[in-house]
């Protein structure tokens with residue numbers, strides 16, 4: 001007798017989805033993962049409940065189900081995330097782009113289309129670009145901008161650069177700890193989604209699969225934001241805007257920091273959930 005594979009039969013699409021449900025996965029997450037491993041559109045699954053998986057497909061799917069159940073972002077398992085209409089590649093080297101951050105992009109695009117509309121080639125910077133989400137979405141919405149993006153992490157810059165190439169967008173990337181390596185020319189618009197979670201916030205445990213340095217600046221969640229605001233004037237043209245994402249309970253503190261630094265027209269925008277999410281102001285120069 002030859003050696004037998006003693007594992008249970010690979011099973012069907014319906015059985016695979018039922019196993020994922022039993023592990024506590026959202027139905028949508030389970031469908032996205034299975035579609036990914038079968039290399040089929042999600043719609044195909046719905047009509048092929050009885051299709052049989054290969055052992056390799058079953059094993060790969062079950063492994064990802066266990067990782068998802070452990071809190072790994074679905075974007076890391078799929079290797080991609082849609083952000084502001086762009087399909088971005090994401091890896092565990094970068095923060096998983098959040099829909100909240102689209103608030104910052106929309107505000108930037110409104111300024112480029114409004115107060116900054118007369119500038120033929122506005123100088124724009126994304127500080128701490130991660131996957132490149134903000135830089136690429138703004139470049140996509142306002143192609144005339146000269147977009148620069150920086151990050152302290154070489155691994156993150158690699159991901160962002162790959163996204164720019166794949167999307168055919170011109171963005172210039174620099175490895176820099178906030179403003180430290182930035183050279184002229186001065187900016188008309190500076191954008192950032194910096195780390196802003198307090199280092200002892202229990203919420204961080206749920207985000208343990210994402211890069212810690214993209215989530216928290218240390219004990220004081222406002223540390224990176226304060227650093228960016230204080231360093232901004234040396235890099236801004238008169239009339240330039242600085243827009244920052246922050247925590248739902250940090251709006252008042254960020255507005256105060258901007259005003260103390262001398263920014264004018266300081267305001268806050270809310271995200272889709274109604275939380276104060278981005279604050280910014282104009283540099284009078």
Ligand code: GLN
Pocket residue numbers: 098100193194195196197207214215216245
């Ligand atoms: N908004 C993210 C969260 O709280 C954090 C992103 C960040 O620190 N910039 O999950």
